[in-house]
Amino acid sequence: MLNVNTLTARYGEAQVLQGVSLGVDTGEVATLVGRNGAGKTTLLRCLMGLHRSMTGDIEFDGTSIATLPPHKRCRLGLGYVPDDRGIYASLSVEENLTLPPVTGPNAWPLEKVYETFPVLAERRRQAGTHLSGGEQQMLAIARVLRMGARILLADEPTEGLAPLLVRQIGEIIRTVKEHGVTVLLIEQNVHFASTVADRHYLIAQGRVVESLDNAEVERREHELLEYLGI
Numbered sequence: 001m002l003n004v005n006t007l008t009a010r011y012g013e014a015q016v017l018q019g020v021s022l023g024v025d026t027g028e029v030a031t032l033v034g035r036n037g038a039g040k041t042t043l044l045r046c047l048m049g050l051h052r053s054m055t056g057d058i059e060f061d062g063t064s065i066a067t068l069p070p071h072k073r074c075r076l077g078l079g080y081v082p083d084d085r086g087i088y089a090s091l092s093v094e095e096n097l098t099l100p101p102v103t104g105p106n107a108w109p110l111e112k113v114y115e116t117f118p119v120l121a122e123r124r125r126q127a128g129t130h131l132s133g134g135e136q137q138m139l140a141i142a143r144v145l146r147m148g149a150r151i152l153l154a155d156e157p158t159e160g161l162a163p164l165l166v167r168q169i170g171e172i173i174r175t176v177k178e179h180g181v182t183v184l185l186i187e188q189n190v191h192f193a194s195t196v197a198d199r200h201y202l203i204a205q206g207r208v209v210e211s212l213d214n215a216e217v218e219r220r221e222h223e224l225l226e227y228l229g230i
C-alpha cells in the first residue's frame with residue numbers, strides 16, 4: 001500500500017533523513033522505533049507532504065504521491081495524527097469530529113465513529129480538552145477516520161500516557177486495524193509495539209537500520225531498550 005524509496009530530508013544544511021526505504025502492506029500495523037532525533041517525525045511529515053525539503057519517492061497504492069500537496073494526499077486516504085493531537089480546545093468533541101472536510105469515499109459516517117468509539121458519543125457535547133489524554137488520542141484518530149483515512153500515520157500516540165491509557169491506545173489501534181485501516185505509528189515502547197503491530201522499522205540517524213518482526217522484538221527487548229536509551 002505504502003512504499004518509501006530512498007527518501008532524504010533536510011532542514012537547511014542539515015540532512016536528517018539519509019535514504020529511508022520501507023513498505024507497509026494493506027491492513028498491516030507497522031511501527032517506527034528509534035531514539036529521539038532519529039528522524040521519525042520528519043519521516044511522517046514527509047509522507048503527509050508537510051515537509052517539502054525532501055528527495056526520493058513515496059508510492060501509495062502504486063502511484064507516486066511525492067509531489068502532491070497534503071490535501072491531495074488526504075483525499076487519497078492518508079490521515080495524520082500529530083504528536084500534539086491537534087484537538088481544538090474551544091470546540092466540542094462532535095465539532096472536532098465534524099469540522100474537517102470529508103475527503104473520500106472511505107470516510108466514516110458519524111454514527112460509525114460513535115458506534116466504534118462509544119466514549120466519544122457519551123462525551124459528544126464536552127470540550128475536546130476535557131477528555132483524558134487517551135480519549136483525546138481516540139478523538140484525533142477518529143477524526144481522520146471520519147475524514148476518510150485508509151492509512152493512519154500516528155506520531156507516538158502513547159507518549160506521556162499512564163500505563164492504563166497506553167492499554168486503551170492499544171485497544172484503539174486494534175479496533176482501527178479490525179476495520180481494515182492500515183497504520184504506521186511512531187512508538188518508543190517496544191513491548192507495547194510488539195502487542196499492537198505486525199512489524200517494526202528501527203530508525204537510527206535518518207536510516208532504517210533493521211526491520212523486525214514481533215518475535216524478534218520480544219527476544220531482543222532488553223537490547224532494544226538499551227539501544228533506545230529507555
Ligand SMILES: Nc1ncnc2c1ncn2[C@@H]1O[C@H](COP(=O)(O)OP(=O)(O)OP(=O)(O)O)[C@@H](O)[C@H]1O
Pocket residue numbers: 011014016034035036037038039040041042043
Ligand atoms: N524544525 C526543525 N528545524 C531544524 N532541525 C529540526 C527541526 N525539526 C527537527 N529537527 C532535527 O531533525 C532531526 C530529526 O528530528 P525528528 O523530530 O524527525 O526526530 P524524531 O525521531 O521524531 O525524534 P523525537 O521523538 O525527538 O521527535 C533532529 O536532529 C532534530 O533536531
